[in-house]
Amino acid sequence: MILDGFFPEINGSKNRIFAAELFVLICSIKIFKSSSMSIKGILTGKEKKKVKAQKNSEEMSFLEHLEELRWHLVRASAAVVVSAIVVFINAEFIMDKILFAPKYPAFFTNRAFAWVARKFNSPDLAINTQAFSIINYDMAGQFTTNLSIAMIGGIIIAIPYIFWEFWRFIKPALYEKERKHATGAVFYSTLLFMLGILFGYYLIVPLSTHFFGSYRVSAEVVNQINLNSYISAVTTVILGSGIVFELPIIIFFLSKVGLISSGFLINYRKHAYVLLLLLAAIITPPDVFSMLVVSGPLIALYELGVFLSKRIERKRTNEELLEA
Numbered sequence: 538m539i540l541d542g543f544f545p546e547i548n549g550s551k552n553r554i555f556a557a558e559l560f561v562l563i564c565s566i567k568i569f570k571s572s573s574m575s576i577k578g579i580l581t582g583k584e585k586k587k588v589k590a591q592k593n594s595e596e597m598s599f600l601e602h603l604e605e606l607r608w609h610l611v612r613a614s615a616a617v618v619v620s621a622i623v624v625f626i627n628a629e630f631i632m633d634k635i636l637f638a639p640k641y642p643a644f645f646t647n648r649a650f651a652w653v654a655r656k657f658n659s660p661d662l663a664i665n666t667q668a669f670s671i672i673n674y675d676m677a678g679q680f681t682t683n684l685s686i687a688m689i690g691g692i693i694i695a696i697p698y699i700f701w702e703f704w705r706f707i708k709p710a711l712y713e714k715e716r717k718h719a720t721g722a723v724f725y726s727t728l729l730f731m732l733g734i735l736f737g738y739y740l741i742v743p744l745s746t747h748f749f750g751s752y753r754v755s756a757e758v759v760n761q762i763n764l765n766s767y768i769s770a771v772t773t774v775i776l777g778s779g780i781v782f783e784l785p786i787i788i789f790f791l792s793k794v795g796l797i798s799s800g801f802l803i804n805y806r807k808h809a810y811v812l813l814l815l816l817a818a819i820i821t822p823p824d825v826f827s828m829l830v831v832s833g834p835l836i837a838l839y840e841l842g843v844f845l846s847k848r849i850e851r852k853r854t855n856e857e858l859l860e861a
Contacts, residue, residue: 609702616698621691628683631690636771639743640750641668646743664747673764682768689772693734693779697727714856719793726786730779736834737778741820742771744827777820781835788842792849799846802839809839 624631638644642651647665654662673679692699700723708716749770750760791797802809817832 606706609706613695613699613702616695617688617691619691620694621687624690624694625683625687628686631686636686636768637671639738639771640665640746642666644743646739647747650743664743665750667751669750669760669762671762671764671767675765678764682764686768686772689776693776696730696779697723700726700730722786726783729782729786733779733782734775736782737775737820741774741778741827741831744821744830745770745774748827774820781816781820782838784835784838785842785845788839789845789849792846797846799843799850802843802846806839806843810836813839 639646641647642665644665647663651663651666654660673682675681704723711719746767750762752760788797788802792799813835814828814832817828817835821827821831
């Protein structure tokens with residue numbers, strides 16, 4: 538027999554059975570080693586599950602990926618709809634206490650600017666000293682405005698869950714090290730978005746309402762702000778601020794995949810500053826003070842992105858040195 542050639546000293550049926558089992562085990566170990574599987578993983582069963590998961594992931598077709606993405610979008614949309622229903626039911630409170638609040642002198646930001654104006658004896662620094670009236674021209678104007686507020690409010694409330702669903706979709710495609718580096722991505726994305734919402738609501742919106750609400754081309758013209766115009770301006774500023782505050786997260790992921798580097802960001806820093814100033818000029822009233830107030834945090838966010846990009850490059854360099 539073949540085993541006699543390999544094990545000539547083994548005689549007897551029991552010894553032959555033992556030798557056969559040993560031979561099979563050695564061959565199995567070699568096969569598993571060639572498949573990058575550890576003996577510990579074989580014994581515990583973890584390696585088998587890992588290979589099965591990798592096989593399923595590799596065998597997923599493009600349509601299966603689309604199906605997976607579809608269900609993530611369905612769940613995210615359901616969260617938005619449920620949140621929108623809650624906002625729609627509480628529309629009167631949201632309109633009176635939140636969206637209309639920045640145009641009144643008692644609003645926090647308006648009182649802060651009034652204090653600064655008194656402190657420096659400069660009345661021009663006070664904003665929204667007189668509340669303007671808001672009217673509605675359209676038959677269904679208030680209803681359609683309520684619907685738009687409900688949808689935007691639903692997106693804002695559901696944004697943590699939306700980020701989480703997006704993270705669940707891309708997480709299986711990442712390596713273990715990349716998952717560790719991306720820990721807290723949902724939390725920090727949500728935090729920056731909410732900070733942007735608060736920044737837009739408490740700073741940009743009061744400045745915008747003051748400028749456009751008090752601007753006069755002639756004393757003969759009285760401002761009567763349309764409801765849809767006011768709500769559209771406020772919600773655009775708030776959502777835009779939340780999206781702009783995601784700049785460090787965008788830079789982080791682009792640096793992780795190697796599309797940009799800290800050197801690129803530093804070399805084009807002046808160009809980026811000009812673009813940020815233009816962006817600040819777009820989302821704020823056309824005056825220098827408002828533009829500078831808003832552009833400061835935007836520049837700080839850009840510099841935070843540069844810092845994160847440098848940190849990623851240092852970690853990548855250290856890992857390469859350890860592997861070398």
